Amino acid sequence: MTIPLSQLEACFAGVVPSIIATRSAEGVPNISYLSQVVMVDDRHIALTNQFLSKTAANIRSNPVAALMIVDGRTGRQYALDIVWRRSDDRGPLFDRVERDLTAHSAQVGMADIMRLRALEVFEVLEVRACEAGTNASDASQIPVALLAEKSRVLAMAQGTEEFLDRLLEVAATLAQADRAMILLVEQKRKVLVVMGSLGYQTSGVGSEVVAGDGLIGQAAANRETTRISDISRIHRLSHAVVSHTHSEASLREIAFPRFNGAISQVAVPLISSDEVTGVLFLESSRRYAFDMPCCSVLETLANHAASGLRHELHGDEEQGVAVSLAPALPERALDIAFYDYDGSIFIANEYAIKGVAGRLLLYMLEKAAEEGRRDFTNREIRLAPDLRLPDFKDNLETRLLLLKRRLQEREFGVKVVSAGRGRLELTLEGIPRISRM
Numbered sequence: 001m002t003i004p005l006s007q008l009e010a011c012f013a014g015v016v017p018s019i020i021a022t023r024s025a026e027g028v029p030n031i032s033y034l035s036q037v038v039m040v041d042d043r044h045i046a047l048t049n050q051f052l053s054k055t056a057a058n059i060r061s062n063p064v065a066a067l068m069i070v071d072g073r074t075g076r077q078y079a080l081d082i083v084w085r086r087s088d089d090r091g092p093l094f095d096r097v098e099r100d101l102t103a104h105s106a107q108v109g110m111a112d113i114m115r116l117r118a119l120e121v122f123e124v125l126e127v128r129a130c131e132a133g134t135n136a137s138d139a140s141q142i143p144v145a146l147l148a149e150k151s152r153v154l155a156m157a158q159g160t161e162e163f164l165d166r167l168l169e170v171a172a173t174l175a176q177a178d179r180a181m182i183l184l185v186e187q188k189r190k191v192l193v194v195m196g197s198l199g200y201q202t203s204g205v206g207s208e209v210v211a212g213d214g215l216i217g218q219a220a221a222n223r224e225t226t227r228i229s230d231i232s233r234i235h236r237l238s239h240a241v242v243s244h245t246h247s248e249a250s251l252r253e254i255a256f257p258r259f260n261g262a263i264s265q266v267a268v269p270l271i272s273s274d275e276v277t278g279v280l281f282l283e284s285s286r287r288y289a290f291d292m293p294c295c296s297v298l299e300t301l302a303n304h305a306a307s308g309l310r311h312e313l314h315g316d317e318e319q320g321v322a323v324s325l326a327p328a329l330p331e332r333a334l335d336i337a338f339y340d341y342d343g344s345i346f347i348a349n350e351y352a353i354k355g356v357a358g359r360l361l362l363y364m365l366e367k368a369a370e371e372g373r374r375d376f377t378n379r380e381i382r383l384a385p386d387l388r389l390p391d392f393k394d395n396l397e398t399r400l401l402l403l404k405r406r407l408q409e410r411e412f413g414v415k416v417v418s419a420g421r422g423r424l425e426l427t428l429e430g431i432p433r434i435s436r437m
Contacts, residue, residue: 013229015072022058103218177282204257219267264289272306
């Protein structure tokens with residue numbers, strides 16, 4: 001009896017290698033192991049033609065083949081009778097598989113090695129279940145009621161910071177993930193910036209991913225969920241060498257949070273008003289942790305979060321102008337170095353922040369040093385002519401949030417905290433001594 005391929009989604013996750021058997025025109029058999037088999041629809045599958053020269057030659061002279069696929073959750077095996085129909089080196093199917101391959105290989109430093117040359121497309125004549133494995137299914141079963149409950153938890157958040165923290169907790173709970181992070185898009189520089197994380201040794205707030213780079217960048221660039229079900233198999237193919245430099249540029253980078261025990265990863269874009277505003281990224285130490293049902297739940301959550309986040313960022317309406325003077329500061333000096341060419345700030349010779357967030361901090365520090373002020377409003381900051389702020393309000397709110405979180409997790413002696421709707425307070429443990437470079 002033929003089994004619909006749509007019921008075998010776990011077999012196409014690349015967790016367990018598949019096996020294809022072909023014959024030459026002379027009848028000589030050949031067996032090859034496959035790292036990935038792509039399900040095209042209920043009647044077709046595709047193989048990536050990268051290291052299959054003998055298989056590719058055989059199917060052109062004798063198109064009939066046999067394929068064995070394995071459910072990565074249960075170990076159950078399925079035998080497929082297939083026949084080769086065509087080779088694709090362009091088109092929507094080729095583009096989709098190429099995007100996935102690029103994202104997966106870039107995640108382990110092999111983006112320039114694992115290039116897709118062509119897809120071999122087969123028609124599936126019959127699917128038979130073998131005896132191996134169990135009948136138990138570990139497919140994600142997330143009740144709709146639980147999703148609704150967690151969505152309400154998210155909706156009750158007060159302010160952007162609490163909203164992001166709750167989003168990470170809700171996503172990790174629903175997906176049973178070990179780690180989670182949220183990145184927001186900075187359109188002008190085409191990067192995604194880490195705004196919060198859960199479970200990592202270091203938060204990585206302020207670290208960046210270039211749009212189109214790796215799993216996260218590909219999810220943003222392609223506007224679609226991208227996942228890896230068993231990253232250890234990709235690592236075994238990787239021979240990438242990572243070099244660590246101490247160049248001037250590297251001193252201005254914040255380390256991206258890492259989870260060395262990650263086996264499964266998923267990146268889900270946040271889309272609102274047809275615009276990608278960020279990416280939700282989760283990692284798990286389990287193989288095939290993020291199956292299709294789980295991804296569907298995460299996509300629903302991400303869509304809800306994108307709308308909610310846009311509301312939060314637009315909702316910080318300013319109140320008045322803050323002009324109160326602060327109490328006298330402690331006598332010790334806080335050495336501040338500001339580099340105008342990239343807006344980076346070093347506090348006591350330690351890198352703090354750069355870009356728009358760096359210029360925002362400089363503005364507040366100079367006002368504190370010159371006028372004794374410690375209270376500011378969003379409106380005042382937005383209208384300050386020398387800050388060269390982006391046109392969109394979202395960018396200001398995002399940069400202020402990044403600044404607050406970055407200073408909060410470091411012991412710089414400088415913090416920016418919320419002081420009511422649209423108000424900020426600068427707290428200092430010394431007198432700013434500012435040098436412009």
